[in-house]
Amino acid sequence: MGTAAVEVTDLVKRYGGTTAVAGLSFTAARGAVTALLGPNGAGKTSTIEICEGFRRADAGRVRVLGLDPAADARALKPRVGVMPQSGGVPTGARAGEWLRLMASFHADPVPPELLLERLGLTGAVRTPFRRLSGGQQQRLSLAAAVIGRPELVFLDEPTAGLDPQARRATWDLVAELRSAGVGVVLTTHYMEEAEHLADHVVIIDHGRVVAAGSTADLTDAQQELRFRTGTDLDTESLRRALPGTSQVTALPGGQYVVVTADPAGLGPEFLATLTTWCAAHGVLPEELRVQRRTLEDVFLELTGRDLRES
Numbered sequence: 001m002g003t004a005a006v007e008v009t010d011l012v013k014r015y016g017g018t019t020a021v022a023g024l025s026f027t028a029a030r031g032a033v034t035a036l037l038g039p040n041g042a043g044k045t046s047t048i049e050i051c052e053g054f055r056r057a058d059a060g061r062v063r064v065l066g067l068d069p070a071a072d073a074r075a076l077k078p079r080v081g082v083m084p085q086s087g088g089v090p091t092g093a094r095a096g097e098w099l100r101l102m103a104s105f106h107a108d109p110v111p112p113e114l115l116l117e118r119l120g121l122t123g124a125v126r127t128p129f130r131r132l133s134g135g136q137q138q139r140l141s142l143a144a145a146v147i148g149r150p151e152l153v154f155l156d157e158p159t160a161g162l163d164p165q166a167r168r169a170t171w172d173l174v175a176e177l178r179s180a181g182v183g184v185v186l187t188t189h190y191m192e193e194a195e196h197l198a199d200h201v202v203i204i205d206h207g208r209v210v211a212a213g214s215t216a217d218l219t220d221a222q223q224e225l226r227f228r229t230g231t232d233l234d235t236e237s238l239r240r241a242l243p244g245t246s247q248v249t250a251l252p253g254g255q256y257v258v259v260t261a262d263p264a265g266l267g268p269e270f271l272a273t274l275t276t277w278c279a280a281h282g283v284l285p286e287e288l289r290v291q292r293r294t295l296e297d298v299f300l301e302l303t304g305r306d307l308r309e310s
């Protein structure tokens, strides 16, 4: 089957006067992990809920496994697993009973006991959902999403609030789904999660895609140079000495970060200019290194550092 797992084209979603999704397009491949990243209120949940068939789009085209999630909801239900941000489990449902019920809707489910054990929920089988810890609730909701051996899963912030052990267990499960050929579309606020798991990263802001590609695509062209020195530097003088348009930022602890828009990048000539300037100013640049910027650096640069109100 040649179709993508998810194809979203020019999607628009409004709530009254608020445009939550403003002409958003992306593709998620089968057998791959696609991470939607974006600040609070960027439109990730609205987008994912339209793909899940829970909300109607105001405009645009959405195809999930080649089908329309609104018109073909029945056909998609057994093929798509969903982990909503809110958990999606009734508060009084006991963990074990709920999973067995979910399993009963599918022709060839994963045995509930296996999933309970995998996700460290064996001790909580008889506990009602509302009495589970936040992490246990997340894991039960994840188990319910994958119990039917779906071809595609949507995971809305699957590791929000989890401790490092539970986060790793979730990552392992996602990696296994991917190896088994399952398409995974997830949202996350954790950049290291996207770096660790995602084949394809889609950065969303104000309801639009601002960048998309693999982590390497997004960070490759983005190098920075760092060094430390005990001397207070005249950053403006250094900036003027460097080729192209560069930015020099002083951080606490005598750290300096240099980024450049020079097409030649942070190559040997750039380094030579920098060290020549340092020598002329009696500065020893310690721990000098050129490194790829992190996904978080790129994310903050694209979406800004201001807090979002929503």
Ligand SMILES: Nc1ncnc2c1ncn2[C@@H]1O[C@H](COP(=O)(O)OP(=O)(O)OP(=O)(O)O)[C@@H](O)[C@H]1O
Binding pocket: 015, 018, 019, 020, 038, 039, 040, 041, 042, 043, 044, 045, 046, 047, 310
């Ligand atoms: N049911 C609703 N009614 C009115 N406005 C809504 C509704 N759902 C979402 N919004 C608004 O739409 C915008 C996008 O919200 P959405 O939940 O899709 O963003 P998000 O990227 O998932 O955010 P977060 O990271 O905080 O979960 C926000 O301004 C939000 O307040």
